[in-house]
Amino acid sequence: MTPTPRVPVTVCIHLEHVKTNFQQIRQFVSPSIQILPIIKADAYGHGAVPIAHTLAPLGVAGFGVASVREGILLREQKIHTPILIMGPLLEDHLNDVIHYGLTPVISHTAIIHQLLSQLPLNTQPFPIHLKIDTGLHRLGFDAQEALALLTTLSSSTSPITIQGLLTHFADADNPNPNLTNQQLQQFQACMKQVQEQGIHIPVYHMANSAGILFHPDSHLNMVRPGIMLYGYTPEEEHVPSPIQLQPVMEATTYIAHLRALKPGEIVGYNAVFRTKRLSQIAVLPVGYTHGFPRHLTGIGHVLIQGRPAPIIGKICMDMMMIDVTDIPDPKIGDDVVLLGKQGKKEITARDLAGWLKTIPYEILCGIGGKTDRTYIQPE
Numbered sequence: 001m002t003p004t005p006r007v008p009v010t011v012c013i014h015l016e017h018v019k020t021n022f023q024q025i026r027q028f029v030s031p032s033i034q035i036l037p038i039i040k041a042d043a044y045g046h047g048a049v050p051i052a053h054t055l056a057p058l059g060v061a062g063f064g065v066a067s068v069r070e071g072i073l074l075r076e077q078k079i080h081t082p083i084l085i086m087g088p089l090l091e092d093h094l095n096d097v098i099h100y101g102l103t104p105v106i107s108h109t110a111i112i113h114q115l116l117s118q119l120p121l122n123t124q125p126f127p128i129h130l131k132i133d134t135g136l137h138r139l140g141f142d143a144q145e146a147l148a149l150l151t152t153l154s155s156s157t158s159p160i161t162i163q164g165l166l167t168h169f170a171d172a173d174n175p176n177p178n179l180t181n182q183q184l185q186q187f188q189a190c191m192k193q194v195q196e197q198g199i200h201i202p203v204y205h206m207a208n209s210a211g212i213l214f215h216p217d218s219h220l221n222m223v224r225p226g227i228m229l230y231g232y233t234p235e236e237e238h239v240p241s242p243i244q245l246q247p248v249m250e251a252t253t254y255i256a257h258l259r260a261l262k263p264g265e266i267v268g269y270n271a272v273f274r275t276k277r278l279s280q281i282a283v284l285p286v287g288y289t290h291g292f293p294r295h296l297t298g299i300g301h302v303l304i305q306g307r308p309a310p311i312i313g314k315i316c317m318d319m320m321m322i323d324v325t326d327i328p329d330p331k332i333g334d335d336v337v338l339l340g341k342q343g344k345k346e347i348t349a350r351d352l353a354g355w356l357k358t359i360p361y362e363i364l365c366g367i368g369g370k371t372d373r374t375y376i377q378p379e
């Protein structure tokens with residue numbers, strides 16, 4: 001049989017690790033608290049459909065996505081749990097929201113009226129969640145406006161039912177908890193006012209991964225983990241994570257070409273690298289089109305034979321150059337790890353994020369979103 005030709009980058013998604021990361025969160029929060037995994041941006045580059053199929057049987061409250069389009073994709077792939085649309089909605093999204101039974105997170109009054117006018121007569125109670133802005137100033141009602149709306153909705157025979165009240169943290173990964181505490185207090189005050197008015201809302205939620213790990217008061221009765229599911233804590237400099245997580249994504253490539261260069265030769269565009277010794281250079285068939293940004297030039301490394309090999313010269317669109325002078329007998333076709341473990345060494349999305357002065361979220365979305373993924377099924 002002819003072997004399948006190698007692809008430039010292989011992105012492997014270890015579904016077993018998503019499962020164990022979820023189970024770790026399950027054990028960490030109180031058993032009465034529901035979990036709503038956030039799988040927006042194609043599950044942070046890991047593939048929303050396989051991630052949802054892995055997590056749905058483990059007892060999730062539903063899934064959070066950014067857009068109606070992401071919600072429809074899940075419905076078409078037989079995800080029957082509640083699906084919360086966390087991103088902003090326009091009137092022309094509502095037809096699909098209703099048709100696919102998606103749960104909108106509402107942040108302004110006009111969209112409620114538009115929803116009411118589009119809901120069929122005699123419809124079953126249609127669940128929505130209301131978002132309160134407690135400080136991020138991205139989406140969400142002012143608390144008093146939300147309370148007025150809740151009072152109106154609960155005193156009328158509206159087909160809309162308020163299933164949840166939520167807010168989102170701006171700074172929960174900051175070791176300084178001031179802003180987070182302010183948001184928490186503001187949301188708790190709002191919850192109290194709702195309850196004092198005799199309005200029953202089944203679910204209150206605000207905790208992202210940082211809230212889950214570092215602010216237990218924010219767990220309320222549902223939590224919304226994102227980055228933790230994919231194996232990372234939100235912030236490196238915070239207190240050490242109280243739970244063990246395993247990275248889910250790995251990316252590998254191979255040596256595609258080798259060349260020897262004399263001292264003083266330049267490598268790559270704009271001559272930013274010059275050899276200082278007799279050097280051996282490997283060319284990898286991977287570049288910024290695969291989610292390895294150009295800024296990685298000169299600061300990062302890859303793993304070959306379990307050893308770090310520095311990235312040199314500017315990263316090109318679909319190639320990068322590596323100094324393999326210190327690697328014993330490198331050969332064309334040798335495996336190269338871009339993200340993941342090789343021998344005793346590991347490159348994590350946090351390492352790449354550190355080199356690039358960004359966060360693991362952006363690295364995972366960048367690499368996972370650019371390349372076909374291979375799924376390693378749980379045993």
Ligand SMILES: Cc1ncc(COP(=O)(O)O)c(C=O)c1O
Binds near residue numbers: 038225
């Ligand atoms: C509204 C909302 N909740 C929860 C999350 C999950 O956040 P994290 O990945 O930090 O856990 C996100 C992600 O940005 C979000 O937008």
